[in-house]
Amino acid sequence: MFEKTLAELAQGLASGEFSSVELTRSYLDRIKTEDGALNSFITVTETEALAQAEAADQRRSAGEAGTFTGLPIAHKDIFCTQGVRTSCGSRMLDSFVSPYNATVIENFNTAGAVSLGKTNMDEFAMGSSNESSFYGPARNPWNNDCVPGGSSGGSAAAVAGRLAPAATGTDTGGSIRQPAALCGITGLKPTYGRVSRYGMIAYASSLDQGGPMARTAEDNAMMLNVMAGFDPKDSTSIDKAVPDYTLALNDSLKGLKIGLPKEFFSGEIDPQITTQVQNAIREFEALGATVKEISLPNTQLAIPAYYIIAPAEASSNLSRFDGVRYGHRCEEPTDLEDMYKRSRGEGFGEEVKRRIMVGTYALSEGFYDAYYKKALQIRRLIQQDYVNALSEVDIIMGPTTPHPAFKLGEKSSDPIAMYMEDIFTISLNLAGMPGMSIPCGFANGLPVGLQLIGNYFAEERLLNASHQFQQATDWHKQAPTS
Amino acid sequence: MEWEAVIGLEIHAQLATKSKIFSGASTAFGAEPNTQACAVDLALPGTLPVFNAEALRMAVMFGVAIEADIGHTSVFDRKNYFYPDLPKGYQTSQLFHPIVGIGHIDIELEGGSTKRIGVTLAHLEEDAGKSLHEEFPSMTGIDLNRAGTPLLEIVSEPDMRSAEEAVAYVKKIHAIVTNLGICDGNMAEGSFRCDCNVSVRPKGEEKLGNRTESKNINSFRFIEKAIKGEIIRQIDLIEDGHTITQETRLYDANKDETRSMRSKEEANDYRYFPCPDLLPIVIDDDYVEQIRNCLPELPDARKARFIEQFKLGDYDAMVLSAYRELGGFFETTANTAGDAKLAANWVMGELSKHLNQHDTDITVSPVTAEMLGGLLLRIKDNTITGKIAKQVFEAMWAGEGNADEVIEAKGLKQVTDTGAIESLVDEVISDNQPQVDQYVNAEPDKRGKMIGFFMGKVMQASQGKANPGQVQGLLKQKLDALAN
Amino acid sequence: MSLDRSDVEKIAHLARLNIAEQDIQEYAENLTDILDLVDQMQAIDTTDIKPMAHPMDAIQRLRSDAVTEGNQRDHLQTVAPAVEAGLFQVPKVIE
Structure with a gap:
């Protein structure tokens, strides 16, 4: 049962092979036995999950079931979930039981999905290894000594470890694609504005985007069907019709133009990754695609621009955590300033404090033009690179990460080394276009991810290409031995 | 030495929208604490702002009314600072691209001349909540009902040279925003507040002196007193050989003096940057034209019309045109009675006296404009004398019916036999x-x-x-x- | 750009973060490294390039002026650290 995809589970529910309660209970049982090693969940909502499953079964027997009714999934603990602790991986919100639902959560509730619980993540989504979580790191199911990637590391580990058939994630600089690559699953960062950010705790508002993580492109399409859509509560949400993402999955790739940016195949990159990615591209050629080299000349500027824009926005976004209306408040504050400083000093972990300080500095008097404004200008240059490239090709492909999963602790003392792991994913958030990571092989027994990048609102195209690749290969079917 | 004061004003006018600038919570005044603070106002994690169309329309109305440039693109910025009544840890405001650019108004000076005062800009922002310091012995209580109420901050050029000019300017702005219906103008409830920037310099000197800012003054009289007091304080200090510290001061109406507010003054660095949760507001010419075409009559225009149409004197015309409701009341009265001069006297005399005495707003006056006009008709046709008319007015105020009913019931008809x-x-x-x-x-x-x-x-x-x-x-x- | 202890203290104060005395030096070094990394941007001439705040240069949508949120005080204050008489409590602020 745990090897079934979301689509197969949906069929099983529809045919009456098993009920949602049975399905949910078996996942809950598996989480109990297996998650001790993975630490992929922060909160498991057993009671709520079984109640939702029961309601889903009733809905089905009343003939009112939709595609998603009764399917159990997990949510990154960044999505506010009413009545459930929503911690964002932080001590700051350890006792925060959200009084409202994120739009994404509402959408899944409406679709009749079952939530198994809330997955582990880097604190406030700041990290690429899940090691900054207040709840301890999630671990990579392929090798428990390795990180699952981050920040949606818990979601990736849970899906790869077969503790949930699918999960939600968020991607600010690669936080869906990088852990998907490191854990050997399929993840999609949609176009900025495609999925509502309402109720998704903000890290960097202009970069954050929620998206699906699952084992196959088809499952991603099913998830995105529920997640995507205009939300009047989010000013940055885009009012554009949402297609049924499953409809174009089987289109032929004949004539598909693939661009390979030379900047993604040079520099600090594991040669085994390059090899696997090149093999995958040959597979696409076999499926009828054509390939050409392109250039994204400003790629090396993405990390500098990102590490101004994201911390600047974060420094302001995280000011609301002041211990007044919710969240951690220090014991016995002597005065207001003491309350602010100790509540925040105790509530936030090291990486979060570091980024708040970088952002605070970058925005402080006299530095705005040199840092924030400059970064927004560079951001436009990076976006132009993508716009130009995507006027010549349909999909840009390359590795998702320069290395496979690294060991826990290996990079945690060197922030810059950690930041460099996002070199291939980060620029896309600046440009706002959609990107995917799909499994395309192994390096030293650890999964390798192929990244696919498309133009604004080209999610259908990316899912179609990924699905066709997955019809022809079985990398996505590989399971870690547990 | 002869001194000259230089005064610039920042006025905060709460816009009269039903809901808040970025959330669907009510802006009504006087509710129980925190009952009008929704998840967005409380800045719960994950919540996001969505801009209120009416706040935009009102801001543009003001811009059109003062003949200002309306920015084609306007952007919200975040002003970052920590304060318990500021839930997000930043105030959403506008620094780089305010909605209303350079405009002006004319104020009337004593002796009948007018002076043009420049308006530098007007920008939209959200109000903060309230900190209540007196409720508990060792704690401050925070009420966020006001948080997120839309404010239009109207910044003047330093064009005023006396407290009287400053008050004339504030009154004019007050009259404009209330006439437009974009602000209820209630200063006691804080709907209309004023910060006064004051400096002094020797007459003839070009260079500006160091200025002080007196914050949140909430009556015309206090504005005048605070500025007068501040001018004298500064001149005294300079003449005694001291220099003026650039600082924020608080006007204490009980002591009639301003005092330094150093506690709030510590090296603020607001780290302004464009709010990434909100997008640029694009205002096209059609939108502005539409607003221009349905702008209600403004005090200056109404005053000119009253002089022209009703042959009122300058003073009467000015008083009666200042507020939309007052002007409307007068017009209805005058038209019913067919005598503008008589109507003006009664509206400014007996009616205003009663409204003041009973602390009643003209919109809920027990004597309506039609009733007053009816009363004046009876004076004009000699049914009653002016003296008896006051008696009839009293009775109408007390709810005893219209003029004819009162005259009949009390047998007040004039003897003409x-x-x-x-x-x-x-x-x-x-x-x-x-x-x-x-x-x-x-x-x-x-x-x-x-x-x-x-x-x-x-x-x-x-x-x-x-x-x-x-x-x-x-x-x-x-x-x-x-x-x- | 190199940051020293006093820079870190100033920034931490602006951000209202309590930083342990023994950690200040490490933060100073980390922040300096990050600023060195981002300083690569300064080599690029960006004159006349319009800053990009939103990926699609979309414009702000307007909400109609309607009261849609009623009194949710009790519900929303369940997560508050200290409440008395409906007011959020903070240590006394001296004005």
Whole structure:
């Protein structure tokens, strides 16, 4: 049962092979036995999950079931979930039981999905290894000594470890694609504005985007069907019709133009990754695609621009955590300033404090033009690179990460080394276009991810290409031995 | 040395929207604490702002009214600072691209001349909540009902040179925003507040002196007093050889003085940057034109019309045009009565007196404009005298009906029956022989004034109901007959 | 750009973060490294390039002025650290 995809589970529910309660209970049982090693969940909502499953079964027997009714999934603990602790991986919100639902959560509730619980993540989504979580790191199911990637590391580990058939994630600089690559699953960062950010705790508002993580492109399409859509509560949400993402999955790739940016195949990159990615591209050629080299000349500027824009926005976004209306408040504050400083000093972990300080500095008097404004200008240059490239090709492909999963602790003392792991994913958030990571092989027994990048609102195209690749290969079917 | 004050003002006008600038919570004043603070206002994690269309429309209305440049693209910025009544840890405001650019208004100075005052800009922002320091012994209580109420901050050029000019400017802005219906103007409830920037310099000097900012003054009188006091304080300090510290001061109405607010002044670095949760507001010309075309009449235009149409004097026209409701009341009264001068006198006199005494807003006056007009008609057609009319007004105020009903019920109709008046006149003449003798013996040109005595007696005898014109005519006729 | 202890203290104060005395030096070094990394941007001439705040240069949508949120005080204050008489409590602020 745990090897079934979301689509197969949906069929099983529809045919009456098993009920949602049975399905949910078996996942809950598996989480109990297996998650001790993975630490992929922060909160498991057993009671709520079984109640939702029961309601889903009733809905089905009343003939009112939709595609998603009764399917159990997990949510990154960044999505506010009413009545459930929503911690964002932080001590700051350890006792925060959200009084409202994120739009994404509402959408899944409406679709009749079952939530198994809330997955582990880097604190406030700041990290690429899940090691900054207040709840301890999630671990990579392929090798428990390795990180699952981050920040949606818990979601990736849970899906790869077969503790949930699918999960939600968020991607600010690669936080869906990088852990998907490191854990050997399929993840999609949609176009900025495609999925509502309402109720998704903000890290960097202009970069954050929620998206699906699952084992196959088809499952991603099913998830995105529920997640995507205009939300009047989010000013940055885009009012554009949402297609049924499953409809174009089987289109032929004949004539598909693939661009390979030379900047993604040079520099600090594991040669085994390059090899696997090149093999995958040959597979696409076999499926009828054509390939050409392109250039994204400003790629090396993405990390500098990102590490101004994201911390600047974060420094302001995280000011609301002041211990007044919710969240951690220090014991016995002597005065207001003491309350602010100790509540925040105790509530936030090291990486979060570091980024708040970088952002605070970058925005402080006299530095705005040199840092924030400059970064927004560079951001436009990076976006132009993508716009130009995507006027010549349909999909840009390359590795998702320069290395496979690294060991826990290996990079945690060197922030810059950690930041460099996002070199291939980060620029896309600046440009706002959609990107995917799909499994395309192994390096030293650890999964390798192929990244696919498309133009604004080209999610259908990316899912179609990924699905066709997955019809022809079985990398996505590989399971870690547990 | 002769000194000159330089004054610039920042006015915060709460916009009269139903809901908040970025959330669907109510902006109504006076609710129980935190009952009008929703998840967005509380800045719960994950919540996001969505901009209120009405706040935009109101801001543009103001811009059009002061003939300002309206920015084609306007952007919200975050002003970052920590304060418990600021839930997000930043105030959403506008620094780089305010919605309203350079404009101006004209103020009337004593002696009838006008002066043009520049408006630098007006930008939209959200109000903060309230910190209540007195409720608990060792704690401060935070009420976030006000948090997120839309504010239009109107910044003037430092064009004013006296407290009187400053007050004239504030009153003019107040009149504009209330006439536009974009602000209720209630200063006591904080809907309209003023920060005063004051500096002094030797007359003739170009360079500006160090300025102080007195914050959140909430009445016209306090603005005048605070500025006057601050000018004197600064001149005294400089003349004693001190320099003025650039600082924020708080006006204490009880002590009638400003004092330093150093606690809030610590090296603020607001780290402004464009709010990434909100997108640029694009305002096209059609939108502005649409607003221009349906802009209500403004005080200056209404004043000019009152002078032209109703032949009012300058002062009456100014007072009656300042507020939309007052102007409307006057117009209805004047049109009903068919006599603008009489209507102006009654609206500014008896009506205003009653409204003040009973602390009643003109919109809920128990005597409506139609009722007052009806009363004035009865004066004009000689049904009642002006004196009786005041009695009728009292009765109408007390809810005893309209003018005709009151006159009828109380039997206040003026006596115009010549026979009845003549007998009263004869009675008075025969009862006051010494005064009649004086009249008869007086020089003819002195007699006019002496007739007043007899008038009073006759009116008294008629309980005010005799027609004064008829009484005067008859008295003159009879007394002159005795004299000749 | 190199940051020293006093820079870190100033920034931490602006951000209202309590930083342990023994950690200040490490933060100073980390922040300096990050600023060195981002300083690569300064080599690029960005004159006349319009800053990009939103990926699609979308414009702000407007909400109609309607009260849609009622009184949710009790519900929303369940997560508050200290509430009395409906007011959020903070240590006394001296004005």
